[in-house]
Amino acid sequence: MADVKAPSKKIITSENVYLYYGKKEALHGISMDFNRNEITALIGPSGCGKSTYLRCLNRMNDLIPGVTINGSIRLDKEDIYAPKVDVVKLRKRVGMVFQQPNPFPFSVYDNVAYGLRLAGIKNKQVLDQRVETSLKQAAVWDEVKDNLYKSALEFSGGQQQRICVARVLAVEPDVVLLDEPTSALDPISSAQIEETLLAIKDKYTVIIVTHNMQQASRFSDKTAFLLNGNLVEFAKTSKMFMHPDKQETSDYLNGKFG
């Protein structure tokens, strides 16, 4: 028993992450670790670097010209910026949901099966099963099951966003990154997304950027507060919202700036 090593609690570790847009330093050395099966919320005023940092975690910033990143980000101890890393594989393990629901202009089924087909899965039964499971996990199955072959674009914004969550979950990533996934949604749809995330955290690690502090407080395990490219405070959500260590954190949470 003793020699069987449980996987480390930490899934992502980041150390001294600096990011430059050209010469401008946007992140000033961020060190943060993320535990498996936890929901971490990144909060902070616009331009504080939370989305930029989030996008470092699956190398989305690679696509932006002039960006340089220093420091280390490790997924299960492996440096994700190492030259040998296959970025497509990385993004399969670290999936992302964006602010605006962005389903592909084809059917719900094809949207969710997209990543699986890309990975070479052709077996109809396997696809059917994974599509159904993913849509169920994303809590949108009941609403789309009778219209799986209808275009995903014909559904409401909240449903589209949950279809996008299902699309990410279909490839069974380890980590799901969400960049303000509910800011374009009404409160009911937002609540449904929040419930979805809560329900999937047994299987996934969730990191979410949100402008909505109530959202962070309601369902995240940990909260990180970023300001001007610095990590000001990172702690359990209950601690952050009840007695944060820094005055700046309290001021931001109370809407005194930002």
Added chain:
Amino acid sequence: MRELFVDEMKKLHGRFAEMGINVSEQIYRSTTALTDHDEALAKEVTSGDNGTNSEEMELEKQALKLIALQQPVANDFRDIITILKASSDLERIGDHAVTIARETVRVKNGKQISPIEKKISLMSENIRTMLSSVLDAYSKNDDKAARQVAKKDIEIDRLYVEIRDDITKALAKHPEDAQSGSSYLIIIKMLERIGDHIVNLAEWIVYNVTGKIVELNPGKADPELLNNIFSDNLNVVK
């Protein structure tokens, strides 16, 4: 998210109900210890109060966490404020039961005056009936029932004045019973205070249901009532 809040509130209500039952038992034990001359039982009350205090602290912690993290508004907000305020009243009732138990031990060392203890026992029974009715109203969110319970506090006030006069008279005849007499005075004052806390509980139920902050203490709402009780009894003493 809503479910999470509802679950947490259910847990809080469960804790509160349990705390209510425990506090009611504490009153029973403390006054039974008096009438049965049972010092061991009285001491149990003192140790039992630690349980009530930690229950209240746990409940407060949970409630504060819910307020900070879930930001309840409207009915949910009233629900959680009610439980927070009501638990303080329950906790205080528990403290009074401890004071009664301590005085009971003191009476045990002095001489016991049976007719007075009988009346105290009656007062305690009334109090416990009121407490169980108010807890029942709480669990059913029944503001009408809560108002009914609050009205009964005037009877507790009346008993308080009556027993106090009995004690004064008894002591006038037998000054050597002063030790017991002074303890009885404290005990009935504690019971009377418990009545006030029960009225507070009723007020919080009304707040929870209607959103209105009300004064239900019959003596405070209508001072005339109290004056009548006091003057009646002054006449009796004469």
